[in-house]
Amino acid sequence: MSQIDRTLAEAARAWPFEEARKLVARIGGKAPAKGYVLFETGYGPSGLPHIGTFGEVVRTTMVRQAFQRLSDVPTRLFCFSDDMDGLRKVPDNVPNKEMLAANLGKPLTSVPDPFSNEHPSFGAANNARLRAFLDSFGFEYEFQSATDWYKSGRFDKMLLAMLQHYDEVQAIMLPTLGEERRATYSIFLPISPKTGRVLQVPVIKTDAQAGTIVYRDEDGTLVETPVTGGNVKLQWKADWAGRWFALGVDYEMYGKDLIPSAELSAKIVKILGGEPPEGFNFELFLDEEGKKISKSKGNGLSVEEWLRYAPPESLALYMQQQPRRAKRLYFDVIPRAVDDYLAAVEKLPAEEPAKALENAAWHIHDGKAPANSAAGVNFNMLLNLASVAHTDSKDVLWQYLRRYVPGATPENAPYLDRLLTGAVAYYQDFVKASKKFRLPTAAEREALQDLAETLAKLPEESTAEFIQNEVYEAGKRHFAQAELRQWFKTLYEVLLGSEQGPRMGAFIKLYGRDNVVKLIERALAGEDLSRAA
Known part of the structure; x- marks a missing residue:
């Protein structure tokens, strides 16, 4: 990247650049000891990938791309699956519920695959779906499995550090819990050697020198187990902190509802002697009624539903726009998102470099302006x-x-x-x-008749802009300047059955001059335009 381009990036106001500059300041202009800046997104594979998963990865990718314009330090993006978490309940949208119910409490990677025999476990099956989901959008990432990290020993150093600072970490967590939970809470969740379940049991004794804990198994027997080698996993807030510490995560996003959890995890990282990542908290999406979207309630919009109607770039644009503002995520936002994306793509090639960095299409396409494939149609x-x-x-x-x-x-x-x-x-x-069509008023009838006669005389090859001007002039002949907005609203309500509509010049060019003349004549004749002619 040229020095001029980097200078522009350093001044860019778009939020991904603001976030990227925080990372540049964090590393002080040189690569961390691990040799790269690490971005992370987390995923709980107890269910299928959802629109929030897409949002976190696409937004994090935008920050990563902005950072790459500001620094030559290598970057990596880990999509981390917490697949060693215990299966807490049987999801509603999966087959073989009885089999899953018989495996409640076991790590997701120890629960059989309810879908088929294609994968060794439920966790592996959902991990495969996550990867296929991310791959379908062309994201550049590295998949990471909690089970792999715990069982391979790559988390061992971190787990021993947690054990060394057990009392300090517990002291951070306990005040945040209710009285009943405090009585049994431990940051370590042992995995029963007899049942294979992840146990929510109190730790009776810790031995930092031996690297072990003692707990009472489900049958009441005392068990001493190493905290290393996949014999235990961490409660999720401690787990989040442990992951940040062990991997050296530099940047992670999270929803506004997780701010308190992120603050707790940051404190734990510092106790372990690490540095918490730079964070970005985004607002949560709202449903049709302005209520918080809940996966369990199913009151949101899925990626599959969005993609039934619109291309993925429009969803990426919706995620890029104002991430710290609560927005409705419902079907009625799709048309505007598509048209905003098409408008952004159309503008991008001609924009000055500094202005281009503010364009959502720049962030969606990593600065590479795509061809405007919609050819002026929205x-x-x-x-x-x-x-x-x-x-x-x-x-x-x-x-x-x-x-x-x-x-x-x-x-x-x-x-x-x-x-x-x-x-x-x-x-x-x-x-x-x-659709709600209405009949024109007397004044509107005169203007519509004028427009029909004007259009009938236009050359077939007239441009959309020329037609738009003729529509405007027809309105001026019948309405005062202050009423011209109402003139176009009339066209939408009478001819299209809607309070809003497209630029009429482009629409007339698309539908055809003669077809629009016939449409006006039908409206003037009092026909029901909700029915075909």
Whole structure:
């Protein structure tokens, strides 16, 4: 990267650059002892990957990319799976529930795979789904398994340090717990050699010199076990701290609800003699009613649901925008996100370098401006096209698109085809039933008649901008300047059955001049435009 580019990056105001500058200050311009800056995201594999997983990885990737513009120090991103956690309950969305119920309490990597015999365990099956999920978006990351780290001994040094400072760490954790929990709490969770379950039992004795703890097993017998070699795992807040310490994590994001946990984990890291990572806490998403999204309630929006209607770049943009502001994550945000993404991509190539660093598309595509594959068509325009064409056939809508984008086909314009597929599905699922057409008023009838006559006289090859200007002029002939906004609202409500709509010039060019004239004539005749002609 050139010095000029680095200077621009150092001044960039976009939040990934602000975060990256914190990391540059942390390392003081030189590589840490481990030789690289480590970014981490965590994942609990008791369920399938979800939209929060995508959000953490894509946002962390954006910070990593920004850091790479500011420093030549190598970076790595670990996606860490807490797959040694005990299975606490049977998920609702998996088969073989009885088999899972019989294995409650065991580490996820010791529970049989309920889906098939393809994977050695439930944890391994969900880890495979996580990796496939991340790979489908092209993320650059390294997968890490807690089971591997515990059983291979790579956590041993950290676990012995936890044992050495056991009383100090316990003193941090106990005041945060209720009275009943305090009576049995230990940062170490032994794994029963008899049942294989992760035990929530008090530790009766610790021996830092021997590296062991003593606890009472489920059958009441006393057991002394090493804390190393995968014989125990840590309670999750201590586990989070232990991971930061053992791996040397430099940067990790977490939701606003985990701020207290992150503060506790940071204190534990310092007790162990380590340095907590730089952190970024993001706001949580809200559902349709403005309530916090809960995985157990299922009141949110899944990645699969989003991708049914829109490309993944639009979801990445929604994650990039204002991460510290609570936002609704529901179906109605999708059209705006798609169009915001398309607008960002369209602007990026022509922007000055400093301005480009503020563009969401720069962060989504790591500074590499993609070709504008949508050819000036946006999602809302396609929704309105589906509305007036009264069809759920993508092939029918392609007939209109070819007029707007000469020579385009699903084969040579796959991105446009992807947008059209999503728009048709979105229209059928959410828009069709909500369309509310109205009849024009007397003043509006005169203006609409004028517009129809104006359009009929326009050359077929008129550009969208020229048509837009003619629509504007038709409105000026019938309404005062202050009423022109209402003129366009009239067009949307009378012709499209919506309070909002696309730029009319582009829409008329897409749907066809003659088709729009017929649409106006039907509206003037009092026909029901919610039905096909």
